Amino acid sequence: MKISIKREDNIIKYELDLKDITLLEALNYIKSNLDNTLAFSSGCRSSVCGSCSMRVNEREELACNYKVQDGDSIEPLKNMSVIRDLVVDMDSAYKTNFKAKAWLNKLTQGVSLNHDDEKRNEVQSDCILCSACYSACPVYAVNGEFLGPFALTRVWKYVSDKRESDEKSKIDNVQSNGVWDCTLCNECTLVCPQDISSKADIEKLRAKSAGYGYMDPSFGSFGGGFGFDGSPSF
């Protein structure tokens, strides 16, 4: 089996006499037997730490969860700077959580959750911060400040938590470079190893935003909006 790996500006081909292995096993084999200069990240080997995320044939995968195939082409995640080979600097992605204030802002005392409440945002808690969605999102090509998929998913998790008593400030904070900048392309959802749909969560945040009087700014700037009688003015 031959696979190729993007290393800085070069594509290096490796030949492995192995079958039925994960990509992470293949990378470990290469490092131990063929080329000890190859750099990649990994941790748990069981799809829970998120550190082995990379692109295979132009799609984000967890190396420990992907069965490598003859002819596969491996490259680092997009939208982050490459430290070396397949290792990227995920700090820029993680900082989106901070910018989006993706945490419980103000706890209401004395509110307890029932089973339905727990179900409402259970899936968002499963994010392993692998940054696959961040890599797949096309918005970063035009707006590096976009809060982005996993941070907005986390914001939805806390906005939908009935113990959060300051929902509005969370919604206020995701108006700029946030919910309206998403193109709803669904690329984030397609690559998420945890079956989280950031697109769906962003749509729910948009609905909440509308409830607080916000609207898509691209409608507001469309030829001057609406006239006093409610008719469109162009």
Ligand code: SF4
């Ligand atoms: S749906 Fe939105 S957040 Fe997800 S990849 Fe597309 S633009 Fe990015």
Ligand code: SF4
């Ligand atoms: S939302 Fe999914 S793809 Fe994005 S960081 Fe979390 S687990 Fe990874």
Ligand code: FES
């Ligand atoms: S090594 Fe932890 S997710 Fe792959």
